[in-house]
Amino acid sequence: MTVARRSLLMVMALCVVLTAPVRASAEGVLIFAAASLKTALDQIAADYSDKTGGEVTVSYAASSVLARQIQLGAPADLFISANVQWMDVLVRDGLVDASSRVDLLGNYLVLIGVPAQAEAQIDAALDLNARLDGGFLAMALVDAVPAGIYGKSALQELGLWADVEGRIAQADNVRAALALVATGAAPLGIVYGSDALAESRVSVIGVFPSDSHPPIIYPAAATRNADPQAFAFLTYLQTDTARAVFEAQGFTLPQS
Known part of the structure; x- marks a missing residue:
């Protein structure tokens, strides 16, 4: 194995450790969100907590990893996927509240x-x-x-x-x-x-x-046994205040 190849594998291993999802048992709302949302969603969650006093914990990873964790019983209240397919899987499995599902964002x-x-x-x-x-x-x-x-x-x-x-x-x-x-x-x-x-x-x-490529859509939905606060946070994600943060971070908004 060359030095360059070994270095590449070491960096990839470190990235896996740093970005692996955290199983939290915090009070308040636990969000499982696609890793690409981190910069924007960290800011939005902090703003929401400051304004409402509600505690929000966000666990970031690939949508596939998060969806599988929910299938295994992880206690998420809200799931935000980077594609519709993984959300469709959880809807099929009856693990999210399909009536709460919204197409939250787009990307390129x-x-x-x-x-x-x-x-x-x-x-x-x-x-x-x-x-x-x-x-x-x-x-x-x-x-x-x-x-x-x-x-x-x-x-x-x-x-x-x-x-x-x-x-x-x-x-x-x-x-x-x-x-x-x-x-x-x-x-x-x-x-x-x-x-x-x-x-x-x-x-x-x-x-x-x-x-x-297929359209890049981020659907969001509360899970089947979500804390009631999750619905309030999902509503906040669709406000002009939150959308301004998403747009500033390079996301696109769904067509009204």
Whole structure:
């Protein structure tokens, strides 16, 4: 194993530890939220607590990990997924209150690198292998985590997947993929636009065409046995105050 490969694996392992979900037993509302929401949702939860006195604890990880934890009985009050499929699974299983479900946010997909990287148009003519220069393309798990699923879909649609399939550094969630690029362990990565905005050590090289992948939608819903306060917080997430924070952090809002 080369030194570069060993270093990459060590950083990925550290990212898993730092971003793993926390099983909390705090008073108040426990939110399970997609890792890409962290910067915005931390601020919104703090603002909500200041205004209402209600305590909010947020556990972040990949939507797939959180959904499986809920299936195993984790005591979440509210689930915010980065794609509709994992929410659909919990609705099918009767583990969320389907009547509370809302399409909360949207996002977009970007290719990132260090600030010195030149911008590029993301299309079928892009030579990703040349850009990688022997390194790896950081992505969330391409068959389980929403950001990875969207990224793989976009690369396949543009005819780029076959060229880089063997050069993918898969991370447990999108923030872990972001960290691989930010720390220099990977030269390029595919993340959400909101993630790129949250990390000053990376820059956006290009934006993937919106028609190259399924629409990126963040559904939110209270769980079957949610604390009543969860419904109040879900309502707060849809206020102009909360939406302004989401927009400032790069998320898009659903069309009214």
